[in-house]
Amino acid sequence: MQLLATKLHAPPEPPHLVPRQRLLAQVDEGVSRHLTLISAPAGFGKTTLVAEWVRALSPNTPAAWLSLDEADNDPARFLSYLSAALQQVVPAIGQDLRSALETSSAPPADAVIAALINDLMAQQPADFVLVLDDFHAVDDATIDAALRDPVAHGPPQLHVVITTREDPQLPLARLRARGQLLELLGQDLRFSTEEAAVFLRDTTGLTLDSRDLTELDARIEGWAAGRRWPRRRSPICCRWRSMPWRPSGSWGSGHPSNSAFCREGPMCTVAQQQT
Numbered sequence: 001m002q003l004l005a006t007k008l009h010a011p012p013e014p015p016h017l018v019p020r021q022r023l024l025a026q027v028d029e030g031v032s033r034h035l036t037l038i039s040a041p042a043g044f045g046k047t048t049l050v051a052e053w054v055r056a057l058s059p060n061t062p063a064a065w066l067s068l069d070e071a072d073n074d075p076a077r078f079l080s081y082l083s084a085a086l087q088q089v090v091p092a093i094g095q096d097l098r099s100a101l102e103t104s105s106a107p108p109a110d111a112v113i114a115a116l117i118n119d120l121m122a123q124q125p126a127d128f129v130l131v132l133d134d135f136h137a138v139d140d141a142t143i144d145a146a147l148r149d150p151v152a153h154g155p156p157q158l159h160v161v162i163t164t165r166e167d168p169q170l171p172l173a174r175l176r177a178r179g180q181l182l183e184l185l186g187q188d189l190r191f192s193t194e195e196a197a198v199f200l201r202d203t204t205g206l207t208l209d210s211r212d213l214t215e216l217d218a219r220i221e222g223w224a225a226g227r228r229w230p231r232r233r234s235p236i237c238c239r240w241r242s243m244p245w246r247p248s249g250s251w252g253s254g255h256p257s258n259s260a261f262c263r264e265g266p267m268c269t270v271a272q273q274q275t
Contacts, residue, residue, distance in 0.1 A: 001077065001080060003080065003081060003084050006067075007066060007067045007068075007069075007081060008064075008065060008066060008067075008081070008084055008085050008088060009065055010050070010051040010054050010055065010063075010065045010131070011047060011048075011051050011067075013051070013052070013055070014048060016199065016202050017048070017052065018191070018195050018198050018199050018202075019198070020045075020049060020052070020195065022192075023049055023184065023188070023189065024049070024052065024053050024056065026182070026184060026188070027049070027050070027053045027161070027182075027184070028053070029182060030159070030161070030182030031061070031127070031129070031159050033159070033175075033179070033180045033181060033182050034151060034152065034154055034158075034159065034160065034175060034180040034181070035151055035159075035160050035161075035162065035170070035175055035180065035181050035182070036159070036160070036161045036162070036181075036182045036183075036184070037162050037164070037167070037168075037172070037181060037182070037183050037184070038050065038161070038162065038163045038164070038183075038184045038189075039163075039164050039165070039166065039167055039183065039184070039185055039186075040165070040184075040185055040186035040189050041165055041186060042165060044186055044189040044190075045189055046133075046163040046164075046189065047067075047133055047134070047163055049184075049189070050131055050133065050161055050163055054129070054131065057129065060126065060127075061126075061127050061128060061129060062088070062089045062126075062128045062129070063088075063089070063128065063129040063130075063131060064085040064086050064088045064089045064128065064129070064130045064131065065085060065088070065131045065133065066081055066082060066085040066130075066131065066132055066133065067133045067134060068081075068132060068133060068134045068135055068137045068138050069134065069137050070137050072137065072138055073137075073138055073139060073140045073143070074140075075109045075140060075142045075143055075146075076101040076106055078109075078138065078140070078143050079097070079101055079109060079112045079113070080097070080101050082113070082116070083097050083112075083116060085130070086116055086120065086130070089120075089124060089128050090119070090120060090123045090124045092119075092123060093116060093119035093120060093123060094115075094116055094119065097112060097115070097116075108146075109142050109143060109145075109146035110145065110146040110149070112146070113146045113147065113150055114149075114150075117150050117154065117155060117158070120155060120157075120158065121155045121157075124157065125157060126157060127157045127159065128157060128158065128159070129159050129160075129161060130158060130159070130160050130161070131160075131161045131162075131163075132160065132161070132162045132163070133163050134163060134164070135162045135163065135164040135168055136164040136165040136166050136168075141169075144168065144169040144170065147170060148170055148171055151170050151171070151175075152170075152171045152174060152175060152180075193210070
């Protein structure tokens, strides 16, 4: 099976990246725990946040990255990619697994993951990070079961970061009770008024007063998809046009009208299914 190399690397920094130091600091705090879970709907900037955090990691804390999609529901495919991702940290591990996984007598998923973890413990004594991005795309009971023990009882140097649109079938309650889980949810990822102001200024040149920023934040509910805006229509446009709201002050003074802004501006586009 040919592996797609781009799935093993964090995405590049998008244009008009809004600095979110408060969230980066929270993700930093999670390194001392087994699992960081970032769970929110599409467009809240989960992938962008973790990629930004990974880029800022110390060289002494290497990170393995795996972007998941629906095709990875096959256990053999998932394990092949997982092994390849971990080889970004420790190149020597799992060398014989790929050929074994492609046979009809492939070893059980939990045995493969146990072998990878054991290799990591022996060959990677320093702290490292494993990012499983878009984990909601994987809906396979075998994969979930195989990951439960490593996530709950992994080696102390391993820290797992999962981004997802829904809670995974992992022992989250047990990890919470033991203080080994850091969670960031949709309400945590909302754009603050200050972040919204930075985004609008950098991408459109608009400078809104505090009243308009507060109203805008209430209307889009802090939606963080404004970090990367391709020029295409999205359902938010229709919602925006139908709102009985007219901005005040700075919005109307020399700036595009609400309807034109919705047709052409970045606030009415969606972030390439950014997650």
